[in-house]
Amino acid sequence: MKRKFYNSSTERVVFQALFLICSIILGGTTATKAQHIIQGKVIDKNKEAIVGASILLKNTPKGTNSSPDGSFRIENLAKGNYKMIVSFVGFLSKEINVSVPLSSNLEVTLYETDKALDEVIVTGVFDQRKRIDASVAISTINTKELRTLAPISAADLLKNIPGVFVNSSVGEVDNQVTVRGTPTVNRVGSDNTSGYFYVSMQEDGLPVSNLTGGGIGPDFYMRADVNLKRVEAVRGGSASITGSDAPGGLFNYVSKEGGSAFxxxxxxxxxxxxxxxxxxxxxxxxxxxxxxxxxxxxxxxxxxxxxxxxxxxxxxxxxxxxxxxxxxxxxxxxxxxxxxxxxxxxxxxxxxxxxxxxxxxxxxxxxxxxxxxxxxxxxxxxxxxxxxxxxxxxxxxxxxxxxxxxxxxxxxxxxxxxxxxxxxxxxxxxxxxxxxxxxLGVGTTGIDATGLPGMWGNVGANTLFGTPRIGMLSVKNALTGEEYYRSTQTAPGVFSTQLDKLPNNGFIFGxxxxxxxxxxxxxxxxxxxxxxxxxxxxxxxxxxxxxxxxxxxxxxxxxxxxxxxxxxxxxxxxxxxxxxxxxxxxxxxxxxxxxxxxxxxxxxxxxxxxxxxxxxxxxxxxxxxxxxxxxxxxxxxxxxxxxxxxxxxxxxxxxxxxxxxxxxxxxxxxxxxxxxxxxxxxxxxxxxxxxxxxxxxxxxxxxxxxxxxxxxxxxxxxxxxxxxxxxxxxxxxxxxxxxxxxxxxxxxxxxxxxxxxxxxxxxxxxxxxxxxxxxxxxxxxxxxxxxxxxxxxxxxxxxxxxxxxxxxxxxxxxxxxxxxxxxxxxxxxxxxxxxxxxxxxxxxxxxxxxxxxxxxxxxxxxxxxxxxxxxxxxxxxxxxxxxxxxxxxxxxxxxxxxxxxxxxxxxxxxxxxxxxxxxxxxxxxxxxxxxxxxxxxxxxxxxxxxxxxxxxxxxxxxxxxxxxxx
The missing domain is CATH 2.40.170.20 (TonB-dependent receptor, beta-barrel domain)
Known part of the structure; x- marks a missing residue:
């Protein structure tokens, strides 16, 4: 029998609520009759469209963001004069006087600045906002910063973000990223089941993978390279609703796109x-x-x-x-x-x-x-x-x-x-x-004294599944043939060691x-x-x-x-x-x-x-x-x-x-x-x-x-x-x-x-x-x-x-x-x-x-x-x-x-x-x-x-x- 996507009263309530919300949005907006508009396009000095620029009419609730081609449109305006503020990360903000209904095809050019203290947020909330207006804890690593770093791994880029602990000591993959005290694991052997358990590592707004754990971690398939434009890091509760199965945080690695010039x-x-x-x-x-x-x-x-x-x-x-x-x-x-x-x-x-x-x-x-x-x-x-x-x-x-x-x-x-x-x-x-x-461990003081119980069948005690084996045990360097250790068991528990020259008096078990x-x-x-x-x-x-x-x-x-x-x-x-x-x-x-x-x-x-x-x-x-x-x-x-x-x-x-x-x-x-x-x-x-x-x-x-x-x-x-x-x-x-x-x-x-x-x-x-x-x-x-x-x-x-x-x-x-x-x-x-x-x-x-x-x-x-x-x-x-x-x-x-x-x-x-x-x-x-x-x-x-x-x-x-x- 096929499983239904929802089959309980709780789930029905959720979907009914969504339907009601859609109805309210649709009903409440289609009834509004347009009066006058301001529309135009936001570009940079090279005439390239600026996507996601913020356009606000000062001292009013009216505003919008520029679309993927740089265009914007603000509707339902009364006649009059307005001050329009246009801003975007890395650019000088611009304030423009506009008149309605005369301002219908504006072209606003923003110029870059080296100021990097104000960022537009595109991850962790459902709309684009500046940090001063955003109710999320977010940090951004921009292109300029990326050029100066020499990270061990993609996760290593996150080390300087407050509240984020990155353990990249194992190398380029199989790292751990934890946020605000979320549990980590003591990585003995291959145990790293919670490396990214509470967070979502994303590329261009989608998770690297649906899965974590079991040998599938996002950093196995994610590399920071010349394609990377910026990294947006969100920690805290907003990630619970904007990312799938990610209550701890979101880390979005945003890629470069081509421009009009080569x-x-x-x-x-x-x-x-x-x-x-x-x-x-x-x-x-x-x-x-x-x-x-x-x-x-x-x-x-x-x-x-x-x-x-x-x-x-x-x-x-x-x-x-x-x-x-x-x-x-x-x-x-x-x-x-x-x-x-x-x-x-x-x-x-x-x-x-x-x-x-x-x-x-x-x-x-x-x-x-x-x-x-x-x-x-x-x-x-x-x-x-x-x-x-x-x-x-x-x-x-x-x-x-x-x-x-x-x-x-x-x-x-x-x-x-x-x-x-x-x-x-x-x-x-x-x-x-x-x-x-x-x-998995280091044995010291000789093989006989340490033994290898359990999975090794007590080889050190010259036994196999608990049965004494009378005879001589020899341990040799497999590459050179040199014998390091030799002992003879003449009776159960009775040993005679003839040779014991293991380097550093021990051995590794793995x-x-x-x-x-x-x-x-x-x-x-x-x-x-x-x-x-x-x-x-x-x-x-x-x-x-x-x-x-x-x-x-x-x-x-x-x-x-x-x-x-x-x-x-x-x-x-x-x-x-x-x-x-x-x-x-x-x-x-x-x-x-x-x-x-x-x-x-x-x-x-x-x-x-x-x-x-x-x-x-x-x-x-x-x-x-x-x-x-x-x-x-x-x-x-x-x-x-x-x-x-x-x-x-x-x-x-x-x-x-x-x-x-x-x-x-x-x-x-x-x-x-x-x-x-x-x-x-x-x-x-x-x-x-x-x-x-x-x-x-x-x-x-x-x-x-x-x-x-x-x-x-x-x-x-x-x-x-x-x-x-x-x-x-x-x-x-x-x-x-x-x-x-x-x-x-x-x-x-x-x-x-x-x-x-x-x-x-x-x-x-x-x-x-x-x-x-x-x-x-x-x-x-x-x-x-x-x-x-x-x-x-x-x-x-x-x-x-x-x-x-x-x-x-x-x-x-x-x-x-x-x-x-x-x-x-x-x-x-x-x-x-x-x-x-x-x-x-x-x-x-x-x-x-x-x-x-x-x-x-x-x-x-x-x-x-x-x-x-x-x-x-x-x-x-x-x-x-x-x-x-x-x-x-x-x-x-x-x-x-x-x-x-x-x-x-x-x-x-x-x-x-x-x-x-x-x-x-x-x-x-x-x-x-x-x-x-x-x-x-x-x-x-x-x-x-x-x-x-x-x-x-x-x-x-x-x-x-x-x-x-x-």
Whole structure:
């Protein structure tokens, strides 16, 4: 039976309300008879149309915005004289005397200014407004600022925005963006399910993808390059109604379009990451008009980049690029844009470093900040998930291979009587194939003493599934053949070690993460706008459909040396009769092809939203809106059983039928496939009142309730039908209140925004060992609630024509109202228990975020020094220790060699300071995977222990040469 889009009284009320609103708009506006009009066009000095310029009649409620061809029209005017104010971001405002009915075909020319203190808002609200009039917390990174930055990733551009915490320590992809204390995750291994959970990353007004989590993150398919014109960043409650499933914020990356004159840009960038590792990138972009009327324009741009990374494993960590293009036809009152993108890129992520001293973290003796433990790229092999399944190749040099083919069509048209319609549609095919090695723990003091319980079958204790194996265990460097370790077990628990010379007295335990995701995706957003005087009404619909083929699993588990660019360790056992069992592949892998799950699913989304902005007198502006969201995950799944070993395969000698090659013997049997149909419905609301104290001061208050459905990882995580059913989670609810005071002049602006947010229905489940070795289960979910109180400061001061200072400060106090989680204890469910603590810390969420950037520019040079500070944060909910505060200093110097040639020199992390952004506790595996369970007592008992830390990236140098053809 087909599921209806609405089937409850609540949903019927929503759609009836929308119908009533449309009727009111239509009825209330069509009855008004036109009197006189003012119409015209807004252009720049090159006769190019200015889209979105604000046109207001002073001391009246009348006003409008220029359409895509620059035209505007103000209706229903009485005869008389008016003062018309025309303004747009980056241009000097103009005040014009007009007479009605004589002013019917005006041409208003605006001239650019270097003043960047006043921006027009096009994201986060349903209409275009200046910051002084806007009731949202928004920041804009403009073209001039983008030219001076050397970001690690697209997300890295957001670091200087108040209230936004960006963790880009892992590299160009798989970053985290959190807003106003929203939860982050301690990224052990590949766990980054909430990297963009509460926010929407967008390109030109549409989400990069409908999906987050499960190996699908927006930054896998988003790159900042020569195509980028500006970035608009909105945080807070208004995003709940203007973005799909995004209660925390919206970040829109706006692309360039061609103009009437030909222009081209070539950018060559060379760098040294980690002080010595080469980086090369080339960007090329060009555009212009293609017909005599110059109403059809194009822009094409892209990049190619190859870099070894700040921590070089022996093969490039980033290799690939993208091409984007658009073709725009402008006509009276509107435009049509055809756009496309082709992305093909390989990206690695950085791993943990061994650290000591919890109070003042420092790299363990013998290691340095450019070391890497990601493992050798030589560890290539084939494996299977099932005995009758196909061979799968694991090749670490392929890293995370991301591809996207995308095409879209955008339409905008201004109609008579204040109507405007727009539609944005895109189709994309995305794929992401992972061949990543992740460190899960460090074993020290020798293999016998540490052991590798659970998944390794206690190889260190010379046992297999609990059965003692008498004989000699040998560990060799898989690349050189040198033997590092040898011990003999003469009786159960009786060892005789003959050789122990592992580098740094330890070894690395890790997993080969193998993920293969393909997504066919359609996204469409329709908006209908009606302007009545200075009031704006918006009615819209958002539709998304993602067809997903999601295969996840692990190629196996591996051992390697504990040193920079580690070598794989090959393990063998020689029985007393001389029989040799190869425990690992020649390159250190064992238990190949485990934790497999396969989902074929469809994600359907339908949002209906409404918004209104209306002035109340000359001082107040009211805006409000709501968004109804219907989301469905429907699909089928199969997996390896987490509780039943494939004993026939085990005793038959595995896939190769050779019991002496033990690495392919272990497998789990397939579960019975199951199906699911998960539906999530939510209604979000946001309203604000802006009071304009004067033309230079204003204050607003906003109240919002937003909801967020679970992401893809919650759907693909379950490995049985039972766990699929009890991991069916309700949407997360996010309540926000914010108040903002704004001051804005030609030389100074200040935005002060106190905020309160509360997030409830936060679910958590544990993945635990069962009583049978190498089998696992999921616990039922438990729920938590948290809140955050804070205040944001954002300011820009123009000291002189050449000298400017921009600064941001966020002070916040994030706390768990109550925190619930599982203590799974010993293997099996018998001793599992729920622990609840109140007023707990929120891990890895800093209480202070600050940045200040003084900059100096003339016609020939521009230079800036950016200082960013991240305050201390709790390591886990128990507050076992605090992650130390850290800061970073970035420097840029640009020089215009000629009118068309510019050179820019950047140093990221000038002082080479490292901040800890993720960690795992001491004790090796499996303790390393449960940092939340580490206590103060454990820390105090072993204060000199070696633990793992993921850090910000070390110093890097970049030289960029740009050539502009105009």
């Amino acid at each position: 222009e081209a840009t070539t950018i060559l960038k060379y760098g040294l990451e980690g002080n010595v590792n080469p980086y090369f990138r080339a960007d090329v972009g060009f555009g212009g008009a293609i017909n005599a009327n110059k109403d059809i324009t194009y822009y094409i741009g892209g990049f190619y980049r190859k870099s070894d990374g700040a921590r070089y494993p022996g093969f490039p960590m980033n290799n690939g690029g993208q091409v984007r293009a658009n073709l725009v036809k402008t006509f009276k009152g509107g435009k049509v844009k055809l756009y496309a993108k082709l992305l093909d890129d390989r990206n690695g992520t950085f791993d943990f470093l061994p650290y000591t001293n919890f109070d003042k973290p420092q790299i363990a003796s013998g290691f340095k900040d450019t070391d890497t433990f990601v493992g050798s790229g030589e560890a290539q092999f084939n494996y299977r998930y099932f005995s009758n399944g196909p061979d799968v190749n694991f090749n670490p040099k392929n890293l995370i291979h991301n591809k996207e083919k995308m095409i879209g069509l955008q339409f905008e048209k201004s109609l008579e009587n204040g109507w405007r319609i727009s539609n944005n549609f895109k189709y994309s095919n995305k794929s992401s194939q992972w061949n990543m090695q992740y460190v 997993m080969g993460n193998a993920l293969n995701v393909n997504v066919d995706e359609i996204i469409d957003q329709l908006e209908i706008h009606k302007q009545v005087g200075r009031s704006n009404f918006t009615l819209g619909a958002y539709f998304g459909r993602s067809k997903v083929d999601h295969e996840s699993g692990f190629a196996g588990q591996y051992l390697s040396t504990l040193e920079n660019r580690p070598s794989p360790l090959a393990v063998s056992v020689t029985a007393p009769n001389g029989t040799v069992t190869q425990v690992t592949t020649p390159y250190g892998y064992k238990n190949n092809g485990i934790f497999y799950a396969h989902n074929i699913l469809t994600n359907n989304r339908l949002d209906v939203f409404f918004g209104q902005t209306s002035p109340i007198g000359n001082k107040f502006t009211l805006d409000y809106g709501f968004r109804y969201n219907y989301m469905q995950f429907v699909g089928n799944a199969e997996a390896q059983s987490t509780s039943q070993l494939d004993f026939p395969l085990l005793f038959a000698g595995g896939y190769d039928k050779n019991p002496l090659t033990e690495y392919d013997n272990l497998s789990l049997v397939a579960t019975t496939p199951w199906s699911y149909d998960r539906v999530y419905k939510s209604l979000s609301f946001s309203s604000a009142l802006n009071y304009k104290i004067s033309d230079k001061q204003a204050v607003y208050v906003r109240y919002s309730i937003g909801q967020k459905a679970p992401d893809l990882s919650r759907i693909t995580q379950p490995r049985t039908k039972e766990s699929s059913e009890f991991l069916y989670l309700e949407p997360i609810k996010m309540t926000q209140v914010e108040v903002s005071y704004k001051v804005q002049t030609d030389k100074f602006n200040l935005f002060v925004t106190p905020f309160y947010s509360q997030i409830s229905n936060l679910a958590e489940s544990a993945f635990a060992n069962d009583t049978i070795p190498n089998t696992f289960y999921n616990t039922p979910p438990v729920y938590s609630k948290q809140r955050s109180i804070g205040i944001e400061f954002e300011s820009n001061v123009k000291i002189s024509t050449n000298f400017n200072i921009r600064g941001n400060l966020t002070l916040q106090d994030p706390k768990s109202v109550y925190k619930s989680f599982w203590d799974v204890g010993n293997p099996g469910k018998a001793d599992d228990k729920i622990i609840e603590i109140k007023d707990a810390s929120i891990p890895l969420t800093p209480k202070v975020l600050a940045s200040i950037t003084p900059s100096y520019s003339t016609e020939r040079i521009n230079t800036s020094l950016s200082w960013r500070y991240v305050g201390k944060s709790p390591a886990n909910s128990f507050g076992a220790f605090d992650m130390a505060a850290y800061n970073q200093l970035d420097f840029t110097f640009g020089y215009n060699l000629t009118k068309n040639i510019n050179a820019n020199f950047n140093i990221n992390n000038v002082l080479n300071t490292l901040g800890v952004t993720g960690w795992y506790p001491p004790g090796g595996f499996p303790a390393s995977t449960t940092p939340e369970n580490f206590t103060k007592a454990q820390r105090d008992a072993n204060p000199n222990a070696v633990w793992g830390a993921r850090t910000t990236q070390p110093r890097a140098f970049y030289l960029t040469i740009s050539y502009n053809f105009n």
